[in-house]
Amino acid sequence: MSLLDVRGLTVTYADGAAAVRGVDLRLDAGRKLGVAGESGCGKSTLALALLRLLPAGTRVGGEILLDGEDVLAMKWGRVRAVRWAGASIVFQGAMHSLNPVRRVGDQIAEPILLHRRATPAGARRRTGELLEQVGLPAARGSAHPHELSGGQRQRVMIAMALACDPRLIIADEPTTALDVMIQAQILRLIEQVVADQDVGLIMISHDLAVLADTCDRLAVMYAGRVVEEGPARRVHEDARHPYARALSAAFPRIGDPASRFAPRGLPGDPPDPSALPAGCAFHPRCPVPLDSCAVEDQPLRDAGPDRRAACVHVTAQDRAPAQDRAPGRARDTDQPPDTGRSWAGDSGGSGDRDTPPAGPHDTVGDTSHAPDSPEEARRPAP
Numbered sequence: 001m002s003l004l005d006v007r008g009l010t011v012t013y014a015d016g017a018a019a020v021r022g023v024d025l026r027l028d029a030g031r032k033l034g035v036a037g038e039s040g041c042g043k044s045t046l047a048l049a050l051l052r053l054l055p056a057g058t059r060v061g062g063e064i065l066l067d068g069e070d071v072l073a074m075k076w077g078r079v080r081a082v083r084w085a086g087a088s089i090v091f092q093g094a095m096h097s098l099n100p101v102r103r104v105g106d107q108i109a110e111p112i113l114l115h116r117r118a119t120p121a122g123a124r125r126r127t128g129e130l131l132e133q134v135g136l137p138a139a140r141g142s143a144h145p146h147e148l149s150g151g152q153r154q155r156v157m158i159a160m161a162l163a164c165d166p167r168l169i170i171a172d173e174p175t176t177a178l179d180v181m182i183q184a185q186i187l188r189l190i191e192q193v194v195a196d197q198d199v200g201l202i203m204i205s206h207d208l209a210v211l212a213d214t215c216d217r218l219a220v221m222y223a224g225r226v227v228e229e230g231p232a233r234r235v236h237e238d239a240r241h242p243y244a245r246a247l248s249a250a251f252p253r254i255g256d257p258a259s260r261f262a263p264r265g266l267p268g269d270p271p272d273p274s275a276l277p278a279g280c281a282f283h284p285r286c287p288v289p290l291d292s293c294a295v296e297d298q299p300l301r302d303a304g305p306d307r308r309a310a311c312v313h314v315t316a317q318d319r320a321p322a323q324d325r326a327p328g329r330a331r332d333t334d335q336p337p338d339t340g341r342s343w344a345g346d347s348g349g350s351g352d353r354d355t356p357p358a359g360p361h362d363t364v365g366d367t368s369h370a371p372d373s374p375e376e377a378r379r380p381a382p
């Protein structure tokens with residue numbers, strides 16, 4: 001049984017905004033799942049839904065099985081217990097999440113007193129241990145949030161998340177407000193916690209490169225849906241969905257210094273979840289749309305070994321077992337039309353705009369072979 005099994009999750013806010021639309025996710029203990037996407041694509045809504053932290057009046061459907069128990073079907077008493085001991089959230093911007101007028105040690109101790117029914121002395125002792133676990137001296141527990149640096153406050157948030165030994169940690173943009181050096185330290189700390197305690201991690205970020213470096217698997221969200229998911233590095237280096245590819249191209253690739261100098265954006269904005277376009281929600285921004293995309297949405301389907309993508313351009317060839325895909329074999333669908341729009345992942349001033357945009361999956365041949373570079377992955381078939 002998976003630690004977390006989310007099935008067909010839908011979230012609609014009271015004003016009709018369909019923020020999450022049929023999301024399926026699975027996570028095992030000790031594994032790390034990254035959820036990526038632009039601002040407004042529904043990542044935080046998904047995180048809040050997992051612990052039933054959404055505002056009153058929000059409609060939530062589907063199933064959220066945590067250790068086999070459906071969080072959406074729990075009574076409130078059970079939900080409150082699960083919030084700390086079953087799963088906990090590290091929010092972005094610790095300054096806003098911590099109470100500014102209380103000592104951080106008291107804030108860490110609170111869930112221990114409440115949920116572990118510890119004595120005050122026991123809670124103090126455990127708080128000291130937790131602070132040391134996240135790399136802070138136990139004595140820093142007597143500080144108020146404003147007396148700590150941004151990185152130290154985020155460490156406090158992680159200590160708090162660990163207070164009741166949860167099975168699942170959800171980290172929503174845990175490093176967004178931090179500088180690069182501190183960000184790296186916090187990411188390593190989170191990785192260490194997952195490894196030491198065998199917890200599952202869901203890490204949410206708009207930065208696909210950070211997720212690819214930290215997580216085992218990646219789910220890329222657009223307009224409330226997962227449009228691509230698979231092994232983290234493969235999705236970052238060789239995305240199949242045009243949105244995932246554009247998002248990936250917007251961030252430098254780990255171990256590819258050249259990509260640092262060519263971050264590329266995707267024109268336009270994500271759609272308003274109260275007024276989603278018909279068909280595939282991404283088609284108005286897609287560099288390679290077909291006429292049918294304005295009418296028909298695509299389900300997530302196999303897009304190679306252990307990967308899925310929701311795009312009309314994902315072909316039978318992508319889905320075939322690796323041994324059936326002869327290197328250099330031509331694609332088995334029509335090339336998408338040259339729309340005249342640049343492909344975010346293909347341009348970036350590298351001078352290859354003359355090349356017609358390739359299909360989102362345009363990896364000919366054996367996709368189990370990791371291409372040396374995204375450019376190699378996109379090289380047209382001979």
Ligand SMILES: Nc1ncnc2c1ncn2[C@@H]1O[C@H](COP(=O)(O)OP(=O)(O)OP(=O)(O)O)[C@@H](O)[C@H]1O
Pocket residue numbers: 013014015017019037038039040041042043044045046055206272273
């Ligand atoms: N309480 C709310 N009522 C109505 N709509 C909401 C509410 N909270 C969020 N939304 C809308 O739901 C959509 C998804 O928002 P959400 O915060 O989940 O996205 P996100 O991907 O986490 O973005 P960010 O990275 O900026 O937090 C957005 O269009 C947002 O405006």
